[in-house]
Amino acid sequence: MTRLLTCKRFLQELTDYLDETLDPEVRSELQRHVNECPNCWVICNTTEKTLKVFKGMEAKPVPEAIQKRLLDALEKRIAERGPICEKKPQA
Amino acid sequence: MSSPPPNSVSVGKLDPAAEPPVSGPFDEAPLVARAKAGDMSAFSDLVKHYDRRVFRMAKQITQNDDDAEDVLQETFLKAYTHLGDFQGNSKFYTWLVRIAVNEALMKLRKRRSSRTVPLDEPIDTGEDEVVREIAVWDENPEQQYSRDELGSILEEAVESLKPAYRTVFILRDIEEMSIEETAEALDLSISAVKSRLLRARLQLREKLTRLFKRKGDDAFAYL
Numbered sequence: 001m002t003r004l005l006t007c008k009r010f011l012q013e014l015t016d017y018l019d020e021t022l023d024p025e026v027r028s029e030l031q032r033h034v035n036e037c038p039n040c041w042v043i044c045n046t047t048e049k050t051l052k053v054f055k056g057m058e059a060k061p062v063p064e065a066i067q068k069r070l071l072d073a074l075e076k077r078i079a080e081r082g083p084i085c086e087k088k089p090q091a
Numbered sequence: 092m093s094s095p096p097p098n099s100v101s102v103g104k105l106d107p108a109a110e111p112p113v114s115g116p117f118d119e120a121p122l123v124a125r126a127k128a129g130d131m132s133a134f135s136d137l138v139k140h141y142d143r144r145v146f147r148m149a150k151q152i153t154q155n156d157d158d159a160e161d162v163l164q165e166t167f168l169k170a171y172t173h174l175g176d177f178q179g180n181s182k183f184y185t186w187l188v189r190i191a192v193n194e195a196l197m198k199l200r201k202r203r204s205s206r207t208v209p210l211d212e213p214i215d216t217g218e219d220e221v222v223r224e225i226a227v228w229d230e231n232p233e234q235q236y237s238r239d240e241l242g243s244i245l246e247e248a249v250e251s252l253k254p255a256y257r258t259v260f261i262l263r264d265i266e267e268m269s270i271e272e273t274a275e276a277l278d279l280s281i282s283a284v285k286s287r288l289l290r291a292r293l294q295l296r297e298k299l300t301r302l303f304k305r306k307g308d309d310a311f312a313y314l
Contacts, residue, residue: 011222015289019270042225043296049303050296051264053233057245059147066160067142073164074138077171078131 006033010040018048123183127174134174138167141184144266145191151261152195154250155202162198166191181272188266189276192258199254222293224300232303248298252291259284260291 010033016022017030034040062070117140125133142163149162169190177186233241249257249265262273263284274284 011293012289015285015292018292021270039225042227043222043293046226046228046300046303047292047296049228050292050299053241053299054245054249054264054295055267056233057242057265059143060242062142062146062163066146066163067139069160070138070142070164070167071135074135074167074171077168081172 007037007040010034010037011043014044014047017044018051119183120179123174123177123179127177134171137183141187142167144184145187148188148191148261148266149195151246151249151265152192152254152258153198155198158195158198158202162191162194165194169194185268185272185276188262188268192262192276196258222297224297224304226300226304228300228303229305244299244302248295251298252294256287256291256294259287260295263288264292 010017010030013022013026013030017027020027022030034044061067119137119140122133122137126137145166146159146163149159149166150156153159153162166187170187177183229235236244249260252260258277259273259279262268262276263270268276270281270284270288273279273288274281277284279287
Protein backbone atom coordinates (compact mmCIF):
# COMPACT_ATOMS: atom_id res chain seq x y z
CA MET A 1 0.00 0.00 0.00
CA THR A 2 2.69 2.45 1.01
CA ARG A 3 4.75 1.43 -2.00
CA LEU A 4 1.86 2.06 -4.44
CA LEU A 5 1.27 5.48 -2.95
CA THR A 6 4.94 6.27 -3.21
CA CYS A 7 5.04 5.11 -6.84
CA LYS A 8 2.17 7.45 -7.64
CA ARG A 9 3.89 10.29 -5.84
CA PHE A 10 7.13 9.49 -7.66
CA LEU A 11 5.34 9.78 -11.00
CA GLN A 12 3.76 13.06 -10.00
CA GLU A 13 7.19 14.45 -9.18
CA LEU A 14 8.96 12.91 -12.18
CA THR A 15 9.16 16.12 -14.21
CA ASP A 16 10.77 18.08 -11.37
CA TYR A 17 12.96 15.10 -10.52
CA LEU A 18 14.32 14.88 -14.07
CA ASP A 19 14.66 18.66 -14.34
CA GLU A 20 16.49 18.66 -10.98
CA THR A 21 14.32 21.42 -9.57
CA LEU A 22 13.27 19.73 -6.34
CA ASP A 23 14.31 20.57 -2.81
CA PRO A 24 17.28 18.38 -1.83
CA GLU A 25 15.19 16.66 0.85
CA VAL A 26 12.37 15.69 -1.52
CA ARG A 27 14.87 14.70 -4.16
CA SER A 28 16.71 12.32 -1.87
CA GLU A 29 13.40 10.79 -0.76
CA LEU A 30 12.50 10.12 -4.40
CA GLN A 31 16.03 8.92 -5.08
CA ARG A 32 15.63 6.34 -2.33
CA HIS A 33 12.35 5.21 -3.85
CA VAL A 34 13.74 4.87 -7.37
CA ASN A 35 16.67 2.84 -6.06
CA GLU A 36 14.31 0.41 -4.36
CA CYS A 37 11.45 0.21 -6.86
CA PRO A 38 12.36 -1.56 -10.13
CA ASN A 39 9.29 -0.31 -12.01
CA CYS A 40 9.91 3.32 -11.12
CA TRP A 41 13.58 2.88 -11.95
CA VAL A 42 12.64 1.66 -15.46
CA ILE A 43 10.11 4.46 -15.96
CA CYS A 44 12.59 7.07 -14.79
CA ASN A 45 15.43 5.64 -16.86
CA THR A 46 13.41 5.32 -20.07
CA THR A 47 11.82 8.77 -19.67
CA GLU A 48 15.28 10.24 -19.26
CA LYS A 49 16.41 8.41 -22.42
CA THR A 50 13.30 9.64 -24.25
CA LEU A 51 14.23 13.24 -23.49
CA LYS A 52 17.83 12.63 -24.51
CA VAL A 53 16.81 11.22 -27.90
CA PHE A 54 14.65 14.27 -28.62
CA LYS A 55 17.30 16.73 -27.47
CA GLY A 56 19.78 15.18 -29.90
CA MET A 57 17.60 15.87 -32.93
CA GLU A 58 18.70 18.76 -35.08
CA ALA A 59 16.13 20.60 -37.17
CA LYS A 60 16.43 19.93 -40.88
CA PRO A 61 17.21 22.92 -43.13
CA VAL A 62 14.18 24.74 -44.50
CA PRO A 63 13.57 23.61 -48.12
CA GLU A 64 15.19 26.07 -50.54
CA ALA A 65 11.92 27.07 -52.23
CA ILE A 66 10.33 27.90 -48.87
CA GLN A 67 13.38 29.83 -47.72
CA LYS A 68 13.40 31.80 -50.96
CA ARG A 69 9.73 32.72 -50.56
CA LEU A 70 10.45 33.80 -46.98
CA LEU A 71 13.33 36.05 -48.04
CA ASP A 72 11.24 37.46 -50.92
CA ALA A 73 8.44 38.29 -48.47
CA LEU A 74 10.94 40.01 -46.19
CA GLU A 75 12.43 41.98 -49.10
CA LYS A 76 8.93 43.13 -49.98
CA ARG A 77 8.21 44.17 -46.40
CA ILE A 78 11.52 46.03 -46.19
CA ALA A 79 10.73 47.85 -49.44
CA GLU A 80 7.29 48.83 -48.11
CA ARG A 81 8.28 49.89 -44.61
CA GLY A 82 11.91 50.82 -44.91
CA PRO A 83 14.58 49.70 -42.48
CA ILE A 84 13.91 48.95 -38.82
CA CYS A 85 13.56 52.03 -36.67
CA GLU A 86 14.45 51.47 -33.06
CA LYS A 87 12.04 53.25 -30.76
CA LYS A 88 13.81 55.86 -28.71
CA PRO A 89 12.77 56.38 -25.09
CA GLN A 90 10.61 59.47 -24.78
CA ALA A 91 12.31 62.49 -23.23
CA MET B 92 28.28 66.28 -47.47
CA SER B 93 26.31 64.92 -44.55
CA SER B 94 26.65 61.32 -43.37
CA PRO B 95 23.87 58.91 -44.23
CA PRO B 96 21.37 58.32 -41.44
CA PRO B 97 22.13 55.21 -39.37
CA ASN B 98 19.07 53.40 -40.67
CA SER B 99 20.28 53.48 -44.23
CA VAL B 100 23.22 51.13 -43.67
CA SER B 101 23.32 47.71 -45.24
CA VAL B 102 19.79 47.70 -46.53
CA GLY B 103 20.55 45.50 -49.45
CA LYS B 104 19.15 42.35 -50.94
CA LEU B 105 18.75 39.46 -48.54
CA ASP B 106 21.04 36.86 -50.03
CA PRO B 107 19.57 33.34 -49.80
CA ALA B 108 22.93 31.79 -50.64
CA ALA B 109 24.79 33.54 -47.85
CA GLU B 110 25.56 31.17 -45.01
CA PRO B 111 24.70 32.21 -41.46
CA PRO B 112 27.66 32.55 -39.13
CA VAL B 113 27.89 29.12 -37.53
CA SER B 114 31.41 28.85 -36.17
CA GLY B 115 31.51 28.68 -32.40
CA PRO B 116 28.58 29.27 -30.06
CA PHE B 117 25.96 31.50 -31.64
CA ASP B 118 25.79 34.91 -29.99
CA GLU B 119 22.57 36.54 -31.13
CA ALA B 120 22.93 39.77 -29.13
CA PRO B 121 25.37 41.63 -31.46
CA LEU B 122 23.28 40.63 -34.50
CA VAL B 123 20.10 41.85 -32.81
CA ALA B 124 21.78 45.16 -31.94
CA ARG B 125 22.99 45.59 -35.53
CA ALA B 126 19.59 44.64 -36.94
CA LYS B 127 17.89 47.16 -34.66
CA ALA B 128 20.28 49.78 -35.98
CA GLY B 129 19.07 49.05 -39.49
CA ASP B 130 21.60 46.47 -40.68
CA MET B 131 19.49 44.10 -42.76
CA SER B 132 22.34 41.67 -43.31
CA ALA B 133 22.35 41.10 -39.53
CA PHE B 134 18.61 40.47 -39.58
CA SER B 135 19.13 38.12 -42.51
CA ASP B 136 21.72 36.19 -40.45
CA LEU B 137 19.21 35.85 -37.61
CA VAL B 138 16.60 34.56 -40.07
CA LYS B 139 18.98 32.00 -41.50
CA HIS B 140 20.12 30.87 -38.09
CA TYR B 141 16.64 30.36 -36.67
CA ASP B 142 14.42 29.61 -39.67
CA ARG B 143 14.82 25.82 -39.47
CA ARG B 144 13.85 25.70 -35.79
CA VAL B 145 10.86 27.98 -36.30
CA PHE B 146 9.78 25.92 -39.32
CA ARG B 147 10.13 22.62 -37.44
CA MET B 148 8.15 23.98 -34.51
CA ALA B 149 5.44 25.33 -36.85
CA LYS B 150 5.18 21.96 -38.59
CA GLN B 151 5.01 20.08 -35.31
CA ILE B 152 2.25 22.31 -33.95
CA THR B 153 0.15 22.77 -37.09
CA GLN B 154 0.92 19.36 -38.67
CA ASN B 155 0.44 20.96 -42.05
CA ASP B 156 3.18 22.06 -44.48
CA ASP B 157 1.30 25.03 -45.94
CA ASP B 158 0.32 26.33 -42.52
CA ALA B 159 3.89 25.87 -41.33
CA GLU B 160 5.20 27.97 -44.21
CA ASP B 161 2.65 30.69 -43.43
CA VAL B 162 3.71 30.62 -39.78
CA LEU B 163 7.38 30.85 -40.77
CA GLN B 164 6.75 33.90 -42.95
CA GLU B 165 4.43 35.65 -40.50
CA THR B 166 6.85 35.08 -37.64
CA PHE B 167 9.80 36.74 -39.35
CA LEU B 168 7.67 39.49 -40.93
CA LYS B 169 6.28 40.35 -37.49
CA ALA B 170 9.72 40.10 -35.94
CA TYR B 171 11.04 42.51 -38.56
CA THR B 172 8.10 44.89 -38.17
CA HIS B 173 8.30 44.95 -34.36
CA LEU B 174 12.03 44.57 -33.80
CA GLY B 175 12.19 48.23 -32.84
CA ASP B 176 9.92 47.39 -29.88
CA PHE B 177 12.04 44.44 -28.73
CA GLN B 178 13.52 45.56 -25.44
CA GLY B 179 15.87 42.64 -24.88
CA ASN B 180 14.17 41.55 -21.65
CA SER B 181 14.24 38.00 -22.96
CA LYS B 182 16.42 36.29 -25.54
CA PHE B 183 15.58 37.25 -29.12
CA TYR B 184 14.89 33.58 -29.86
CA THR B 185 12.41 33.31 -26.97
CA TRP B 186 10.63 36.38 -28.33
CA LEU B 187 10.61 34.80 -31.79
CA VAL B 188 9.20 31.54 -30.41
CA ARG B 189 6.37 33.43 -28.71
CA ILE B 190 5.41 35.00 -32.04
CA ALA B 191 5.67 31.64 -33.84
CA VAL B 192 3.61 29.77 -31.24
CA ASN B 193 0.85 32.38 -31.37
CA GLU B 194 0.78 32.22 -35.16
CA ALA B 195 0.74 28.41 -35.14
CA LEU B 196 -2.03 28.22 -32.54
CA MET B 197 -4.10 30.70 -34.52
CA LYS B 198 -3.77 28.40 -37.53
CA LEU B 199 -4.88 25.44 -35.43
CA ARG B 200 -7.84 27.33 -34.03
CA LYS B 201 -8.93 28.43 -37.50
CA ARG B 202 -8.88 24.83 -38.67
CA ARG B 203 -11.00 23.58 -35.79
CA SER B 204 -14.47 24.50 -34.70
CA SER B 205 -14.72 27.07 -31.95
CA ARG B 206 -15.96 24.34 -29.57
CA THR B 207 -12.70 22.41 -29.73
CA VAL B 208 -9.95 24.97 -29.20
CA PRO B 209 -7.09 22.64 -28.36
CA LEU B 210 -5.36 24.57 -25.60
CA ASP B 211 -8.62 24.90 -23.71
CA GLU B 212 -9.28 21.18 -23.61
CA PRO B 213 -9.70 19.84 -20.09
CA ILE B 214 -6.53 18.10 -19.06
CA ASP B 215 -6.66 14.68 -17.50
CA THR B 216 -3.95 14.70 -14.91
CA GLY B 217 -4.25 11.06 -13.88
CA GLU B 218 -0.91 9.48 -14.68
CA ASP B 219 -1.83 5.85 -14.10
CA GLU B 220 -3.12 5.01 -17.54
CA VAL B 221 -0.08 6.27 -19.42
CA VAL B 222 2.37 3.86 -17.82
CA ARG B 223 1.76 0.51 -19.43
CA GLU B 224 5.09 -0.33 -21.00
CA ILE B 225 7.60 -1.19 -18.32
CA ALA B 226 10.66 -2.49 -20.10
CA VAL B 227 14.30 -1.48 -20.26
CA TRP B 228 15.62 -0.23 -23.59
CA ASP B 229 18.30 -1.72 -25.77
CA GLU B 230 21.66 -0.11 -25.36
CA ASN B 231 21.65 2.92 -27.77
CA PRO B 232 18.48 1.80 -29.59
CA GLU B 233 18.52 4.90 -31.74
CA GLN B 234 21.58 3.51 -33.52
CA GLN B 235 19.40 0.79 -35.04
CA TYR B 236 17.84 3.46 -37.24
CA SER B 237 19.21 5.84 -39.83
CA ARG B 238 19.12 9.52 -38.95
CA ASP B 239 16.14 10.05 -41.26
CA GLU B 240 14.26 7.01 -39.92
CA LEU B 241 14.79 8.13 -36.36
CA GLY B 242 13.73 11.67 -37.28
CA SER B 243 10.48 10.35 -38.75
CA ILE B 244 9.83 8.14 -35.69
CA LEU B 245 10.30 11.06 -33.33
CA GLU B 246 8.23 13.45 -35.47
CA GLU B 247 5.39 10.94 -35.62
CA ALA B 248 5.54 10.38 -31.89
CA VAL B 249 5.33 14.11 -31.14
CA GLU B 250 2.57 14.63 -33.67
CA SER B 251 0.50 11.89 -32.04
CA LEU B 252 0.23 13.94 -28.82
CA LYS B 253 -2.78 16.14 -28.23
CA PRO B 254 -2.01 19.78 -29.10
CA ALA B 255 -2.12 20.86 -25.45
CA TYR B 256 0.63 18.38 -24.53
CA ARG B 257 2.51 18.64 -27.82
CA THR B 258 3.01 22.39 -27.62
CA VAL B 259 4.38 22.28 -24.10
CA PHE B 260 6.73 19.40 -24.95
CA ILE B 261 8.03 21.17 -28.07
CA LEU B 262 8.86 24.35 -26.20
CA ARG B 263 10.34 22.74 -23.09
CA ASP B 264 12.04 19.59 -24.33
CA ILE B 265 12.81 20.27 -27.99
CA GLU B 266 13.40 24.03 -27.96
CA GLU B 267 14.83 23.77 -24.44
CA MET B 268 12.99 26.77 -23.06
CA SER B 269 12.61 26.97 -19.29
CA ILE B 270 9.35 26.06 -17.56
CA GLU B 271 8.80 29.77 -16.89
CA GLU B 272 9.46 30.77 -20.52
CA THR B 273 7.13 28.01 -21.71
CA ALA B 274 4.42 29.17 -19.33
CA GLU B 275 4.82 32.75 -20.51
CA ALA B 276 4.82 31.84 -24.20
CA LEU B 277 1.64 29.78 -23.85
CA ASP B 278 -0.04 31.99 -21.26
CA LEU B 279 -0.32 29.06 -18.86
CA SER B 280 0.42 28.70 -15.16
CA ILE B 281 3.63 26.96 -14.10
CA SER B 282 1.62 24.09 -12.63
CA ALA B 283 -0.34 23.65 -15.88
CA VAL B 284 2.94 23.49 -17.83
CA LYS B 285 4.38 20.90 -15.45
CA SER B 286 1.24 18.79 -15.53
CA ARG B 287 1.08 18.80 -19.34
CA LEU B 288 4.78 18.20 -19.62
CA LEU B 289 4.60 15.14 -17.39
CA ARG B 290 1.76 13.74 -19.45
CA ALA B 291 3.60 14.41 -22.73
CA ARG B 292 6.85 12.90 -21.49
CA LEU B 293 5.15 9.75 -20.21
CA GLN B 294 3.16 9.29 -23.41
CA LEU B 295 6.29 9.65 -25.54
CA ARG B 296 8.21 7.29 -23.28
CA GLU B 297 5.41 4.80 -23.76
CA LYS B 298 5.51 5.09 -27.56
CA LEU B 299 9.30 4.87 -27.80
CA THR B 300 9.49 1.97 -25.36
CA ARG B 301 7.36 -0.08 -27.75
CA LEU B 302 10.08 0.40 -30.38
CA PHE B 303 13.24 0.52 -28.32
CA LYS B 304 12.67 -2.08 -25.61
CA ARG B 305 15.19 -4.85 -25.20
CA LYS B 306 14.23 -8.01 -27.06
CA GLY B 307 12.64 -10.60 -24.81
CA ASP B 308 11.45 -8.00 -22.32
CA ASP B 309 7.83 -8.09 -23.50
CA ALA B 310 6.63 -9.60 -20.25
CA PHE B 311 8.99 -7.52 -18.14
CA ALA B 312 7.25 -6.38 -15.01
CA TYR B 313 8.25 -6.47 -11.42
CA LEU B 314 4.96 -6.09 -9.62
